[in-house]
Amino acid sequence: WDRGGEPFFSMGAGTLRVPMAMHATHREKLCEVLRKRPEVGAGAVILLQGGKEASVYDTDTNWDFKQESNFQYLFGVKEPDCYAALRVHDARAVLFVPRMEKMYQAWCGPIKPPAWFQKAYGVHEAAHTDEIVQTLRELGAKELLCVRGSPNRDSGLQLEEPNFDGKDQFGFNQRGSGALWDELNEIRSVKDEEELKILQWVNDVSAEAHLETMRAVQGGQREHLAEATFKYKAALRGCFRVGYSCICGSGRRNAILHYGHAAEPNSELVQAGSLRLLDMGAEYHGYSADVTCSFPVSGRFSRPQRIVYEAVWDAVLAVERVLQPGVCYKDMHRLAQRTLLERMTSAGLFVGSVEDMMAAGLMFHFMPHGLGHQLGLDVHDVGGYPPGEFRKDDPSVQENLRLGRKVKENMVLTVEPGFYFIDYLIEEALADTKKGGFINQEVLHEFWADVGGVRIEDDVVITSNGCRVLTCVPRTVEEIEAVMAGGAWQVSAACCRSYTAGSKM
Amino acid sequence: WDRGGEPFFSMGAGTLRVPMAMHATHREKLCEVLRKRPEVGAGAVILLQGGKEASVYDTDTNWDFKQESNFQYLFGVKEPDCYAALRVHDARAVLFVPRMEKMYQAWCGPIKPPAWFQKAYGVHEAAHTDEIVQTLRELGAKELLCVRGSPNRDSGLQLEEPNFDGKDQFGFNQRGSGALWDELNEIRSVKDEEELKILQWVNDVSAEAHLETMRAVQGGQREHLAEATFKYKAALRGCFRVGYSCICGSGRRNAILHYGHAAEPNSELVQAGSLRLLDMGAEYHGYSADVTCSFPVSGRFSRPQRIVYEAVWDAVLAVERVLQPGVCYKDMHRLAQRTLLERMTSAGLFVGSVEDMMAAGLMFHFMPHGLGHQLGLDVHDVGGYPPGEFRKDDPSVQENLRLGRKVKENMVLTVEPGFYFIDYLIEEALADTKKGGFINQEVLHEFWADVGGVRIEDDVVITSNGCRVLTCVPRTVEEIEAVMAGGAWQVSAACCRSYTAGSKM
């Protein structure tokens, strides 16, 4: 937190510098679109509540703090327990920080005055949270808009409404707050240049950390060594948090899509001949990467492992080659499914017509998740569907597809097809006369335990006429086997694949 | 999670094996004392709610799960969202686990039936959480006792009352629940043999990780390298969590007692000539170590650094030499204060009579925290004061002393004196005619910025006639300088100092 004239965020030498001006731009963009919305009155002021530090049950320890994403997007403030006001007509921004007791200095550090926060975060004004009412009056607030209490997004959960003493002295605009919610989600879903730099940075850090993890993996270890290594290597590069729980399966546990939670804490033994599936992403200034690498522990793919891996890789390429503004991601999801079915039919696992398999919904049993999702401050970022549309609305997509709209330039999203051998889903498919008829059971048993599951996940930005991949890790079988054999790998912008839609088809 | 006959917890080869029988013993001990309490009826059943997985705001990511400590103490269950019932008259234990939807298998892993949980955790019975009412009836529950909703402990916070459908069909015994709370705190505050093994284990892991961190520290780095290194090294030994936020100050930031939180994230540059103060502890099966090492970045103490360090080390030794059952920790707190005043008077910082300085409360300005606290499942563990007593009751101790009772055999506690140069507290002392008169300002300025602050923190178990130190790290100036110069250090039980009270005085 230096501030040489222009305020910025950075974790020191060799890490990325994020100018606070980025957040001012976000605020201005938001106010500009809100001024065009009839639901929003002339004297409207947005009141935001930042993330609170939360206690671990009744103890005096806290869960590791992460700033609430909307607050982070608009203000980029790392301190907990703040509020902010944003006047719609001129984007005047006021940050409110808690008033600390004298003893704060002994336990937590210097008490920074509002003027420090005003300068550090590049806002027009900073004050204490007990001055909210007075400040709102000075801002001429005729109505308040709130981000919290609005409709849910990806998760189906709801934020609490902001609360402060004297809140009832101001009128609350419910419909205007709905407009705020929709516009904020839409703005967040298209990234600006600074955000793209951050997302490239977390991808580069994640790529380096994945590489070092790949090289550290051996049979006979516990799975969590991968998690420990990734977090350590990312922290050395200034990324202190990961954007989501590390998924570090091996063998049959690759088929557990969100492995690595409290009940399955990446603690099993890694078998020497197995595949690993590592889904881990570093976070910086709130923005997360989301990268999955699948590779053989031994350094060499078995034949079944290679077949499934290359089918999934083909699905990645098929999608990346045609992605461009205007393409609907539901079609990409189906393209990936079709590619996987074709390749696995060539491999002898499936028998029959791919179109019939598509119509029967066979792929749900081998890839029950969606092809990808928006990526940003949340790992499953907002804006996967336009306002008013929800992913459960469309019965034609049975899988949990978090991104189901036409993509736009500068959206950042994941391309993450997978192919898994999930016992109960395979048993269900086999028990179904129609679906079961597509499956060659002899071939199935060659793949089932040896492969477990494969996922490949790239982070991708949509360009004006195609897309650019942000994730620079070994991807082809040859690249992976070379790196696992000790070969070099350079993470650099030059390594990232870039596509002009259609050109390579 | 193997279970060869006897269920146990372990993170694999080379890590500690914790038998689930330990938790059965805890349950039996609790029921035994409750049967003697008149507030508890004959048909009493304790109903406990385990920790819930908590979402990060409205996103679909979660805060890293940690089990609620009372639930962990009695059941040792790693899965979130459980309940349990414990019948007081015979300690019959029933564990309730959530009923999972079919899709859980694809996203989270195999659905384990109640029988699996019954065996894995060594309880008499396991059922689903929607069977609580029926099971309570089968247990003949005449009244319910709850841990939640009872008076607060160390933190001043309060747990929520457990809630489940049909709760109102059972009588709730408020006074009995108060008795449960008191007895549970008392039982938790004295450790059994298995708990001592775990606390020794987390201390050994923490010692190894501290050592590797000391060797990795250099000038010109960011402070957080220490945190990253410690967490990585502890994770490699099977400790995936730390018991509290890592405090990784350097130089003047050593004087911020709880440095390393969201607003001060261990991110400053480490100066080559400075002291570091690293307060970090590994956690295993819920139990935490709490270890602080202070050492010079350069590997050699400056004269002022050495003087303050040795004064603090003398305070540690003074306390450890006399600790034994029956000693009141308030007296130990004063003994440490007196030792520090004496040593710093010899060093010329203070002028006058130590007794007068004690009477004036001078030490509050140089060590505003208490000498130590209970340690166990919570880093500031329960039972620091006997039921009905609170630390704010006694105006004779101005500092935040979390442990203020007569210690008993097998209590585990921290001995953590410190000496800090906290700007505002020094300024307050100087502004006070009486306190200011004790301070030699010239000497003060030699120490102020060069030292910043020193803390030494040992974890100690009270034995029948003295105490044993669980923390095996380099402590004398000579030991530290030798290790920093590349010397070997063996973490082993033999290295832990053991005292018979009075023998070395």
Ligand SMILES: [Mn+2]
């Ligand atoms: Mn993803």
Ligand SMILES: [Mn+2]
């Ligand atoms: Mn402590």
